[in-house]
């Protein structure tokens with residue numbers, strides 16, 4: 001496992017030298033190398049929905065094989081607008097407020113490159129989805145990290161306020177959250193929104209897990225988009241994707257909703273970065289986004305079941321769990337096992353026990369903050385979770 005930045009070569013830019021390769025993606029390669037059950041990278045190992053695959057195959061067969069319009073095929077943008085209307089209650093103009101990108105990954109970096117100037121600050125809640133730190137470096141932004149603290153991953157309002165200032169250009173929100181599974185409450189979001197308005201800051205919100213939410217007995221858990229809050233529509237950039245909702249992470253089709261002036265800038269950046277996302281998959285996307293609402297209900301029930309299979313197994317194996325309310329990950333504390341840190345533990349788990357997870361430090365700005373945590377995902381087949389259970393039974397405390 002190599003988790004340090006490469007040494008500087010004069011052919012390599014300062015920017016590229018300031019971050020390492022993705023640890024999450026590296027864990028998948030490590031899992032393959034050691035034959036470990038892969039509960040690291042968040043992609044389903046079960047088949048994508050049959051009707052969506054057929055729509056993609058049909059699109060290729062129908063010769064939708066050349067460049068789509070750079071900011072997205074009209075039929076797909078129309079479907080995105082329709083879905084945004086019923087799901088979020090927002091009227092988004094497909095001609096001026098939607099950009100189709102190569103996954104939400106491109107959506108986020110393109111949005112940041114379109115909006116942020118070098119030296120401006122971006123507030124990031126940590127632990128964070130690891131892409132946001134390189135996104136900040138590549139767009140020239142200076143990150144200001146604000147902790148989310150377990151067990152419920154809440155933030156301290158004064159700490160958040162102190163991170164905002166005259167140089168703040170934006171805050172990045174990931175809701176439902178990867179890696180913690182936190183679903184921000186309306187109250188928390190109102191507070192973030194208030195700071196954005198007060199400091200004239202944008203909100204880049206990554207909502208790719210919007211449909212993966214788990215009910216709780218003690219309070220309502222609901223996905224609220226930052227764009228739905230009063231006065232936020234004109235300062236919010238919603239990043240979304242087909243990857244998680246339709247179980248097609250390899251398609252690389254995402255989209256961004258943003259007010260027209262931001263969309264204009266974003267479309268230029270997007271055009272010169274990638275020209276556009278795969279045309280036949282956008283046609284299939286238009287089909288997928290018009291699936292009936294039962295599709296989304298089934299998706300939730302299905303992930304709830306998978307969550308409730310994995311969590312007890314981990315608890316039994318000795319992990320302390322931070323129960324997720326959304327997304328398909330669980331952050332855990334590994335203090336009980338007596339390892340030096342999360343890297344040593346992860347190495348042991350992959351190589352000796354045969355289960356891959358992601359070391360917690362990859363979600364923090366400073367490795368020591370995540371040294372006692374690892375993340376598991378549960379977007380996996382029953383057989384995969386059962387195989388993990390069998391292996392985890394071998395895990396011993398030191």
Ligand SMILES: Cc1ncc(COP(=O)(O)O)c(C=O)c1O
Nearest residue numbers: 042103104105129178241243254
């Ligand atoms: C929070 C978050 N954002 C973005 C991505 C990447 O999404 P995409 O496949 O749309 O690029 C992931 C993938 O795990 C994620 O967890």
